Each structure stands twice: as C-alpha cells, then as structure tokens.
Amino acid sequence: DTGVSQDPRHKITKRGQNVTFRCDPISEHNRLYWYRQTLGQGPEFLTYFQNEAQLEKSRLLSDRFSAERPKGSFSTLEIQRTEQGDSAMYLCASSLDTGNEKLFFGSGTQLSVL
Amino acid sequence: QKEVEQNSGPLSVPEGAIASLNCTYSDRGSQSFFWYRQYSGKSPELIMFIYSNGDKEDGRFTAQLNKASQYVSLLIRDSQPSDSATYLCAVNQGYQKVTFGTGTKLQVIP
Numbered sequence: 001d002t003g004v005s006q007d008p009r010h011k012i013t014k015r016g017q018n019v020t021f022r023c024d025p026i027s028e029h030n031r032l033y034w035y036r037q038t039l040g041q042g043p044e045f046l047t048y049f050q051n052e053a054q055l056e057k058s059r060l061l062s063d064r065f066s067a068e069r070p071k072g073s074f075s076t077l078e079i080q081r082t083e084q085g086d087s088a089m090y091l092c093a094s095s096l097d098t099g100n101e102k103l104f105f106g107s108g109t110q111l112s113v114l
Numbered sequence: 115q116k117e118v119e120q121n122s123g124p125l126s127v128p129e130g131a132i133a134s135l136n137c138t139y140s141d142r143g144s145q146s147f148f149w150y151r152q153y154s155g156k157s158p159e160l161i162m163f164i165y166s167n168g169d170k171e172d173g174r175f176t177a178q179l180n181k182a183s184q185y186v187s188l189l190i191r192d193s194q195p196s197d198s199a200t201y202l203c204a205v206n207q208g209y210q211k212v213t214f215g216t217g218t219k220l221q222v223i224p
Contacts, residue, residue, distance in 0.1 A: 033212070040122070042202050042214035043158065056211055091157055100146050100165065101206045105157040 002026060004106035006092050012112045013082055020078045021109045025094030032075050033103060034067055035091040043091055049075060050097065082113045117141060118205050120215035128223050133190040135218050137203030140184070147179055148204040149188045152217065158202055162188060193222045 005024040013019050025032050030051050035043035046065065047057045051072035064082075069075040079086055089110050093103040119138045127133045135149075146165045150158035164170045164177040164186070176189040186205075190197055200217040207213060 031210070035214075040216070042118075042120075042216045045211055045213060048210065050210075100163065101210060101212050102148070102160055102163060103150075103158075103204075103212060104160070108157050 004092055004094050004104055006090075006106035006109050008109055009107060010110045010112075012114065014114050015084060016081055018078065018080045019082060019111065020076055021090055021092075021111075022074060022076050023092030023094075023106060024074045025092070026104055028096065029094035029104070030072065030097045031095045031101075032069055033093040033095070034075070034077050035093065037089045037091055037108075038087075046077075079111075082111075084113050087111055087113045116215075117207070117213045118203055118215035120203050120218050122216055123219040124221050125218055126221045126223055127193050129193060129195060131193050133193045133197065133220055133222070135188040135190075135201050135203075135220065137186045137188075137215055138184055139186070139203075139205045141205070141207045142181075142184065143208045144184075144205045145208045146206040147177070147186045148206075148212070149175075149177060149186075150202040150204060150214075152200045152202055154199075158214075190220075193220075195222045195224050198222045 007022045033048040034046040037043045049069040064080045067077045089108045091108045093105045149162040152158045162177040164179045170177045174191045178187045200219045202217045203215040
C-alpha cells in the first residue's frame with residue numbers, strides 16, 4: 001500500500017506531556033499538510049510543506065505546536081505541554097505539486113488528553 | 115463570515131432520489147474546489163473536483179460551480195444507503211492552503 005501513513009493511530013496522554021506524531025506521504029508527493037478535526041467539524045488547517053520548506057502555518061496555531069519535514073520526506077508534528085483542548089483527530093495529507101491541490105489523507109492520529 | 119460555509123444537516127433523502135449539497139465561499143480569488151466524502155470514523159476521501167464555471171459529471175456525481183455567486187454544489191443521483199456520510203466542501207484559495215467547510219451529513223433512507 002503506497003497511501004499516506006500516520007503513526008500512531010491513537011495516543012492517550014496526560015495534560016502537560018509532549019506528544020509527537022509521524023506522517024509518511026505518498027512517495028512522489030512533494031506537498032504535505034497537517035489538519036486537525038474535532039467531532040462535527042471539518043478539518044482545520046494547521047500547516048503545510050512544499051518539500052522541506054514550511055510555507056504556511058495557521059495563525060490559530062499556538063507556539064506549543066511545531067512541525068518539521070526534514071529532507072522533504074516524512075513529517076512530524078509535535079505538541080508540547082498538551083492541554084485537554086488539544087484532543088482531536090490529527091490528519092496528514094499529501095498532494096502533487098500540480099497546482100490543483102488534490103489531497104490524499106492518511107487515517108489520522110486520534111489524540112486524547114486526560 | 116466563515117471562509118467556507120455548509121449546512122450541517124442532516125440532509126435526509128430516500129433511496130433513489132437526488133441529493134443536493136451546497137457550499138458557499140468567501141474568497142473571490144479561490145481557484146479550485148473539491149468535494150470530499152467522510153464516513154464516520156474514517157478520513158476524508160476526494161470524490162469530485164472542479165475548476166471552471168459550469169457542471170462536471172462523474173458517474174452519479176455532478177459538481178456545479180458558479181464563481182460569480184461564490185457557490186459550489188454537489189448532486190448525487192440515484193442515492194444509495196452507502197452514500198450516507200458527511201460531505202466536505204473544500205476550497206483552494208490560490209496560495210495552496212485548502213480550507214474545508216464543516217460538512218453536511220447525508221442520510222439516505224432505504
């Protein structure tokens with residue numbers, strides 16, 4: 001299967017702990033996106049990368065969130081000092097740089113902060 | 115004003131009927147428009163995309179775009195119970211950021 005892969009599928013953590021999620025995009029895709037989704041809402045844009053460059057970050061994203069994409073391959077999303085409000089599904093998507101932004105999503109990481 | 119607006123539903127249609135899902139967007143510079151289907155507990159899956167004014171058909175699905183009215187719609191003909199899902203409208207605002215609406219929940223009643 002050469003789809004978008006996310007790890008872990010589920011993460012339960014205590015408030016104040018740091019968590020890190022990983023996303024492996026479709027191999028030939030050079031754009032990678034992170035979204036957050038809560039129940040009953042659509043995916044909320046967090047950030048995106050063109051190869052290894054982080055080109056945009058949502059202004060709603062606090063400084064506790066950081067994302068990297070070293071070497072333009074896989075990406076990591078880290079949340080420091082987690083809060084209960086961080087509980088959500090974190091979705092990764094990738095796309096080809098053709099200008100039409102068809103996103104292919106991974107299965108997501110469900111984060112629960114206790 | 116939200117960047118992409120959808121009626122959250124639920125929209126209930128009988129099996130075999132046409133389901134009509136609507137979406138409006140605020141940024142006139144938006145260039146491409148997408149419909150994603152999301153089953154409960156699953157991630158979004160792209161089902162239609164449209165870039166130009168008019169209609170685009172793919173099987174039972176038709177996407178309609180009216181840039182002057184900033185309006186996108188999705189028609190599902192001969193609706194099936196397996197079409198029951200949340201349909202997300204998404205808009206590329208021209209600088210590669212793709213913004214999603216809150217989604218419309220569709221229920222197809224057998």
